[in-house]
Amino acid sequence: MDREQGDGTLNELDENAVEAALTLVQEAGGGEVVAVTVGPPDAVDAVRRALQMGADDAVHVLDDAIAGSDALGTAAVLAAAVRRLGADAPVDLVLAGMAALDGLTSLVPAALAAELDLPALTLATSVEVDAAAGTVSVRRELDHADEMLRAALPALVSVSDRANEPRYPNFAGIMAARKKPVTVWTLADLGVDAATVGAAGARTRVLAAAPRPPRTDRVLVQDSGDAGVALAAWLVENKLA
Numbered sequence: 126m127d128r129e130q131g132d133g134t135l136n137e138l139d140e141n142a143v144e145a146a147l148t149l150v151q152e153a154g155g156g157e158v159v160a161v162t163v164g165p166p167d168a169v170d171a172v173r174r175a176l177q178m179g180a181d182d183a184v185h186v187l188d189d190a191i192a193g194s195d196a197l198g199t200a201a202v203l204a205a206a207v208r209r210l211g212a213d214a215p216v217d218l219v220l221a222g223m224a225a226l227d228g229l230t231s232l233v234p235a236a237l238a239a240e241l242d243l244p245a246l247t248l249a250t251s252v253e254v255d256a257a258a259g260t261v262s263v264r265r266e267l268d269h270a271d272e273m274l275r276a277a278l279p280a281l282v283s284v285s286d287r288a289n290e291p292r293y294p295n296f297a298g299i300m301a302a303r304k305k306p307v308t309v310w311t312l313a314d315l316g317v318d319a320a321t322v323g324a325a326g327a328r329t330r331v332l333a334a335a336p337r338p339p340r341t342d343r344v345l346v347q348d349s350g351d352a353g354v355a356l357a358a359w360l361v362e363n364k365l366a
C-alpha cells in the first residue's frame with residue numbers, strides 16, 4: 126500500500142467508536158475520551174477529527190520505525206500507548222472501530238486485547254457500561270441470532286457501524302479542538318523495541334496487490350424514455366424477474 130497517498134482523515138468506521146466513547150462518558154456523567162492513532166505524520170488529522178467531535182485528549186504515536194507494520198505490529202504499538210495512558214489514569218474501556226477501511230482485517234482490536242490481556246467484545250451493535258457493577262455489555266448481531274456479552278472492566282470493545290450515528294463536529298467543537306494539544310510519542314517514549322514492529326518485525330507479508338479487473342458484465346442503458354422497459358426486459362431475459 127502507498128501510505129503517502131492517504132489524506133489522514135479519521136477512518137469512517139472509527140467515528141462509530143468515537144461516538145460510542147463520547148456517549149458512554151456523557152451517560153456516566155464523568156470520565157475522559159482519549160483518541161489514539163499510530164501512523165505517519167498526516168495521521169494526526171484522524172485524532173484531530175476525534176477532538177472536533179468532542180474527545181478530551183489525543184495521542185499520536187509517530188516513529189519512522191513503525192512504517193510497514195502489519196496488524197500485529199500496529200496492535201503492539203497501540204497496546205504500549207494504552208499502557209502508558211493507564212499509568213496516569215485507569216483505562217476502563219478501549220474502544221476500536223470494526224475495521225480499517227484500507228486493510229480491512231478486523232484484526233487489530235482482537236490483537237490489541239490479547240496484547241493488553243483484556244476481554245475482547247468485537248463487532249458490537251450496542252455498548253452499555255454499568256459503572257457500579259464494573260461491567261460492559263454489548264450486543265452482537267449474527268446471521269441467525271443476537272448475542273449478548275458481558276465482561277468485567279477493563280475491556281476492549283470494537284464497535285460496528287450499526288451501533289450509532291456519529292455526530293458531525295459543530296463550529297464550537299471545531300474551535301475548541303484547535304486549542305487541544307496532540308501528545309506525540311515515539312517508540313522510545315513507549316519502551317517498544319523498534320525491531321519488533323514496522324517492516325522489520327512484521328510477521329505477515331503482503332505478497333501481491335493488484336487492482337480489481339474492471340467488470341465486463343455491465344449493461345449501460347441510455348435513458349431516452351424507455352430505460353424502464355429495457356431494464357425489465359433484461360431482468361426477464363436473465364431470469365431475475
Ligand SMILES: Cc1cc2nc3c(=O)[nH]c(=O)nc-3n(C[C@H](O)[C@H](O)[C@H](O)COP(=O)(O)OP(=O)(O)OC[C@H]3O[C@@H](n4cnc5c(N)ncnc54)[C@H](O)[C@@H]3O)c2cc1C
Nearest residue numbers: 163164192193194196221222224225228229230231232233
Ligand atoms: C505507521 C504505519 C505504517 C504502515 N505502513 C504500511 C505499509 O507500508 N504497507 C502496508 O501494507 N501496511 C502498512 N501498515 C499496516 C496497515 O496499515 C495495518 O494493517 C493497519 O494499521 C491496520 O489495518 P487493519 O486492516 O489490520 O485494521 P483492522 O483490524 O481492520 O482495524 C480495526 C480497528 O482497529 C483500529 N486501528 C487499526 N489500525 C489503527 C491505527 N494505526 N491506529 C489506531 N487504531 C487503529 C481502528 O479502530 C480500526 O477501526 C502500516 C501501519 C502503520 C501504523
